[in-house]
Amino acid sequence: MLRRKWLITTALGLLICLFWSFLSSLGTGGTLGLVESVLQDKIMQKADADRAPNVNIKLIKIDQASLDNLGQFPWDRGLYAQLISMLADAGAKAIALDVVLAEPGNDPESDKLMAETMKKYPNVILPVVFNFKARQDEAGELETESISYPAETIGAGPEQLGHINVLQDKDGTVRKLTIGLKDDKGQVMPAFSVKLANYLLDQEHQIVWSEEKKGWYRGEQWIPADSRNQIATEFYTEPREEMSLATGYDSQSFFDVLSGNIPADYYQGDVVLIGPFAPGLQDEYLTPLSTTLKMYGVEIHANMIQSLVAGKFSTKASPVVNYALIILLTFLSTILFERFTGNKAFAVYGVLAAVFILVWIELYQLKSLFITFTYPFLALTTVFIWSVVSHYLAERRERSRVTNIFGRFVPRTVVDEMLASGEEVTVGGQRRDISVIFVDIRGFTPMSEKLEPEQVIQVLNEYLDICTKAVFNWNGTLDKFIGDGVMAIFGAPITQPNHPELAVRAALEMKRQSAELEERCLREIGVPVRFGVGVNSGPAVVGNIGSQMLRLDYTAIGDTVNLAARLESNAKPGQILISEETLARVKGKFITQSIGEVKVKGKERPVLVTEVLGEAEEHTQTETTNKEAIMNDQLRGRVGT
Structure with missing residues (x-):
């Protein structure tokens, strides 16, 4: 009888293990995948003491005040050339214009002026937009349908280009940086933020793609990008957060800098990002920091730059590790819940859950390693619920058996009365x-x-x-x-x-x-x-x-x-x-x-x-x-x- 009980217990434990392992193998899609992402968002959120922005990353905002003074979009490209020249001459380390200039402008002279500026200042970065297929042929890939480069009339060189694609998860939230994408010639184009981060890193820590090793490296440090060349982004500022003593990127209005209200030499030695900062310009996305207030694209790029400069890259445990974790928690909890019942079972469940949560948190804090949380935890919870139900049913059967036995000594009415009392x-x-x-x-x-x-x-x-x-x-x-x-x-x-x-x-x-x-x-x-x-x-x-x-x-x-x-x-x-x-x-x-x-x-x-x-x-x-x-x-x- 005991052997049969253990065989049934083992079989059920194996069934639970296989069930959650199978769901885990399906990837991060679906409700559980979103739950996993939300949990990772929570643990990645930084305390105020850790949110200090890099002082060498500054923003110039194309805000509503600038639109009111300079007119509605699109602006004459001469304005960009003028501001870029002012910043470059004042000693800005790098200047990035987060505005797509894929078509020639209305004024050829303005495009010519912009081309001269690009040639004169090689530390100016312009955006490239990859347009992906609506339906990908293979899971885990990013297949391109077309690429929007800056107009030829602007004359940007290959080293002055970086893609600005910000990919959203299924819940519409931006959590990852796509560190590089292959262009139509099969060459890997770094992200906008990679190009700019390298201006803040010394030669020994430059972020590069190694064709030989088929991977991204920050100096000698391997960057754990996934099959889509994506890595998790650390966020240091809240959406639209103004600069304070504790946090917030230093940001100024485009018009104030162009008009000289903010002197250009204020940006000496800095990486400067120029980009939309007004709701009507449609360049805003949800981030893990808020489910309602969106963050402008230029802010996201600033956070991505700082993440790359900091060099703290979180990794996800391999599927083998996650399967092993599911198996371990399933069978450990199965054994323990067979030994402990009632209130002791609840205490054991609480201890196991607490230990697992602490291990999950500490692995990220100490090793920047994410082990899957939802599937092992649900496996543990499933075993616990099954244990409670099975013990309850066993007690009901035993009670019925004892009642039947007692019913041979006293009338059934007496038995029922005693139980009801x-x-x-x-x-x-x-x-x-x-x-x-x-x-x-x-x-x-x-x-x-x-x-x-x-x-x-x-x-x-x-x-x-x-x-x-x-x-x-x-x-x-x-x-x-x-x-x-x-x-x-x-x-x-x-x-x-x-x-x-x-x-x-x-x-x-x-x-x-x-x-x-x-x-x-x-x-x-x-x-x-x-x-x-x-x-x-x-x-x-x-x-x-x-x-x-x-x-x-x-x-x-x-x-x-x-x-x-x-x-x-x-x-x-x-x-x-x-x-x-x-x-x-x-x-x-x-x-x-x-x-x-x-x-x-x-x-x-x-x-x-x-x-x-x-x-x-x-x-x-x-x-x-x-x-x-x-x-x-x-x-x-x-x-x-």
């Missing part, structure tokens, strides 16, 4: 007022000598069945079978105020129901097998008595029980003897005949004994009604304490 049947004894019946078969020994053992057992079982049914019909508790005899209790474990009456009625029913069997025994074996019954009422100790660890019996002990047994031993075949105490409690309800005082074993003085002959006439006429009333009274009774 919610009170425990305590280990040990309680002093209770009860009535006790002892029943014994007269003539059993002569019968045993004349019949085969199998026949003896058959007759005995029929007699015991009659006794048991009579006890149960009147809501008594079958205490035990004693050889060819029976002991039954009325008034426990359920309190019954009229227990003496119930006991006597049960005895009379035994007498009536045994008539046919007595006649058959007399006819077939020539021995008149009949009952002798003793009934007594009074106080007794009732409860679970025996060995605490090995065996307990629910029974009654005391002088009341002893006297009932003595009355039964003095009863003649077919005779029902009751004590003086029982008689006093049922007087007028039955036809009785005094036997007189009888000397019984264990008593110094003789006891007054009465024989019950039948029910009184008025009770006989309403027997059925009385029986229903008595049962209803019993059901309204309370469990004894």
Whole structure:
């Protein structure tokens, strides 16, 4: 049985493991993939102390004030050439214009001026836009449909180009930097932010694509880009956050710099990004920092530049590691939840979940490593839920089994009443007022000598069945079978105020129901097998008595029980003897005949004994009604304490 249980447990654990491993293998799509992304967003968010922006990254905003003063888009390209020249002459380290100039301008002279500026200042970077296929042929790839380069009239050289594609996840959030894309000639074009980050890095830490190693490197450090050449971006500023002592990129209005309100030499030694910073220019995206307020593209590029300069690249654990984690948590939790149940199981689940969460956080904080969170955690939770449900069902089955077993000793109504009361049947004894019946078969020994053992057992079982049914019909508790005899209790474990009456009625029913069997025994074996019954009422100790660890019996002990047994031993075949105490409690309800005082074993003085002959006439006429009333009274009774 134990082996079968462990086989079932192992099989279910394996099934849970395979289920979550399979979902994990499907990638980051779907609801769980988004949950995983959101959790990573939370852990990557920086405290104010860690959000200090790079002071050498500055923004020049094409904001609403600039649009009001210089006119609506698109602007004459001479304005860009003028501002770029001012910044370059003042010593700006690099200047990036985050405005797409894919078509020739309306004024050829302005394009010519822009071309001269690009030729004069090689540290100017212009954007390239990759247009991807709406439907990718292969998962994990970025297949290009077309590429939008700056117009030839502008004359930007290959080293002055960087792509500005900002790819959104399925929930519309920008989380990653596409560090490089292959152009139509098969050459890898670095991102806008890569080009600009290299101006802030020394020669030993330049970010480059290694064709030989087929990977991106920051000096000797390998950059863990995925199959799409993407890496996670660290965000240092909130969307549209103004510069403060703690955070926020230094940003000024395009018009203020162009008009000289902000001197150009303010940008000496800095990387300067010029880009849209107004809602109508449609260059804004959601980021992990806010689900409602969007961040302008120029801000995103600034954060990407700083991430690359900082050189802290988070990586994701390989699928093998994630599968191993799912397997480990599944089978570890399966073993533990088999050992611990109830409140202990909840405590174990809490500890396992807490340890897993701490490991997940620390691996990122110390190693910048992301292990998958949702699938192992859900595997752990699934095992826990399955364990709770299976243990609950097992307890229900055990309760049903115990109820059925107990139902062989007491009527089902008594069992249901005890369960409904919610009170425990305590280990040990309680002093209770009860009535006790002892029943014994007269003539059993002569019968045993004349019949085969199998026949003896058959007759005995029929007699015991009659006794048991009579006890149960009147809501008594079958205490035990004693050889060819029976002991039954009325008034426990359920309190019954009229227990003496119930006991006597049960005895009379035994007498009536045994008539046919007595006649058959007399006819077939020539021995008149009949009952002798003793009934007594009074106080007794009732409860679970025996060995605490090995065996307990629910029974009654005391002088009341002893006297009932003595009355039964003095009863003649077919005779029902009751004590003086029982008689006093049922007087007028039955036809009785005094036997007189009888000397019984264990008593110094003789006891007054009465024989019950039948029910009184008025009770006989309403027997059925009385029986229903008595049962209803019993059901309204309370469990004894």
